Amino acid sequence: MIKVAIIGGSGYTGLELMRLLAKHPAVSLVAVTSREYQGRSISDVFPSLLGVVDAPFMAPDVDKLAAEADFFFTAVPHKAAMEAVAALRSFGKRVVDLSADFRFNNAAVYETWYGPHSAQELLAEAVYGLAEVYPEEISRANLVGNPGCYPTSILLPLIPLIQAGACRTTGIIADSKSGASGAGRGLSLDVLYCEVNEGFKAYKVASHRHRPEIEQELSHAAGHDVNISFTPHLVPMSRGMLSTIYAPLKGNPTTADLIDLLSNHYRDKSFVKILKEGAFPNTSHVRGSNSCHIGLKVDESMGLVIIVSVIDNLVKGASGQAIQCMNLMLGLAETTGLDVLAL
Numbered sequence: 001m002i003k004v005a006i007i008g009g010s011g012y013t014g015l016e017l018m019r020l021l022a023k024h025p026a027v028s029l030v031a032v033t034s035r036e037y038q039g040r041s042i043s044d045v046f047p048s049l050l051g052v053v054d055a056p057f058m059a060p061d062v063d064k065l066a067a068e069a070d071f072f073f074t075a076v077p078h079k080a081a082m083e084a085v086a087a088l089r090s091f092g093k094r095v096v097d098l099s100a101d102f103r104f105n106n107a108a109v110y111e112t113w114y115g116p117h118s119a120q121e122l123l124a125e126a127v128y129g130l131a132e133v134y135p136e137e138i139s140r141a142n143l144v145g146n147p148g149c150y151p152t153s154i155l156l157p158l159i160p161l162i163q164a165g166a167c168r169t170t171g172i173i174a175d176s177k178s179g180a181s182g183a184g185r186g187l188s189l190d191v192l193y194c195e196v197n198e199g200f201k202a203y204k205v206a207s208h209r210h211r212p213e214i215e216q217e218l219s220h221a222a223g224h225d226v227n228i229s230f231t232p233h234l235v236p237m238s239r240g241m242l243s244t245i246y247a248p249l250k251g252n253p254t255t256a257d258l259i260d261l262l263s264n265h266y267r268d269k270s271f272v273k274i275l276k277e278g279a280f281p282n283t284s285h286v287r288g289s290n291s292c293h294i295g296l297k298v299d300e301s302m303g304l305v306i307i308v309s310v311i312d313n314l315v316k317g318a319s320g321q322a323i324q325c326m327n328l329m330l331g332l333a334e335t336t337g338l339d340v341l342a343l
């Protein structure tokens with residue numbers, strides 16, 4: 001059994017990591033940290049784990065934790081992650097980081113959007129953890145920067161279409177909606193029940209930090225710089241994410257042609273499902289699972305394809321994908337411990 005630890009286990013992605021790792025056949029969860037709940041039983045804080053994960057939360061003391069575990073997930077906010085990861089790498093530990101700190105190839109891009117990066121020397125070794133796109137690189141990596149949730153929902157359908165030359169790389173628009181857990185478990189006025197319930201709003205219009213991440217990966221797929229327009233929205237549900245993507249077409253492919261293209265591209269990938277013509281996904285179809293469901297239709301009058309993609313932001317958008325990356329890094333089948341159906 002591989003000994004695994006979670007730094008930042010009292011947040012939403014930490015809870016999802018524990019829920020999924022508790023049933024993983026090849027790893028043993030040996031330490032989970034929280035400063036706020038240090039010393040309290042994990043199942044006191046999260047009763048859904050009663051009888052499954054009862055050990056106490058530990059302090060995020062990397063020197064001590066490095067002696068306990070072989071493999072680490074860092075599920076803390078950006079900036080806090082870079083410090084913990086740098087210390088873990090100095091002990092030779094393999095890490096999947098769920099924050100944005102190791103998603104960028106270019107430190108200047110990170111610093112424009114997030115501020116100073118204190119572990120830039122690690123960016124060269126970090127691999128972007130989109131498991132369907134970089135499986136070989138991830139399997140050799142010691143450090144994976146797990147993708148953001150919005151980027152995952154947008155990149156999975158777009159990358160194969162761009163690589164196949166089926167759509168143009170100018171004029172792409174992504175209109176995305178997320179449940180409130182995307183903001184984390186910390187107290188914040190914006191995600192209080194009365195602020196979110198029975199309302200629906202756009203936020204960070206044309207200024208969300210996930211845009212440069214999406215552009216980095218689309219540019220990599222295209223072989224040249226790609227810009228997109230990206231608008232996120234907060235919807236009154238606890239988890240789930242739906243992206244509607246408008247991509248101008250090259251040539252005159254039909255809906256069936258593009259469904260065939262994506263279906264062939266993902267035929268050996270367990271977690272990406274391409275829906276038949278006329279069908280579109282619902283966030284409830286992937287809730288709690290590591291799946292991404294994609295439906296699409298060509299709008300001939302506009303010369304574009306409209307793609308609808310759904311994931312659970314906490315699973316394929318965070319903790320499930322992080323475990324998928326861990327599986328690849330450990331030489332396991334990437335589906336190990338992740339064959340959970342939607343709730």
Ligand SMILES: NC(=O)c1ccc[n+]([C@@H]2O[C@H](COP(=O)([O-])OP(=O)(O)OC[C@H]3O[C@@H](n4cnc5c(N)ncnc54)[C@H](OP(=O)(O)O)[C@@H]3O)[C@@H](O)[C@H]2O)c1
Nearest residue numbers: 008009010011012013035036075076077080099182184185
């Ligand atoms: N929520 C999502 O849908 C989602 C999706 C993709 C990626 N992510 C990313 O995943 C990471 C975790 O997200 P989350 O939603 O789980 O956040 P969260 O609910 O706010 O939890 C954050 C966790 O980090 C710990 N923490 C905070 N500051 C820390 C510090 N300075 N040192 C050590 N531990 C610290 C917190 O516990 P204590 O304060 O008790 O120590 C808590 O366990 C973030 O970087 C986020 O951007 C989140």
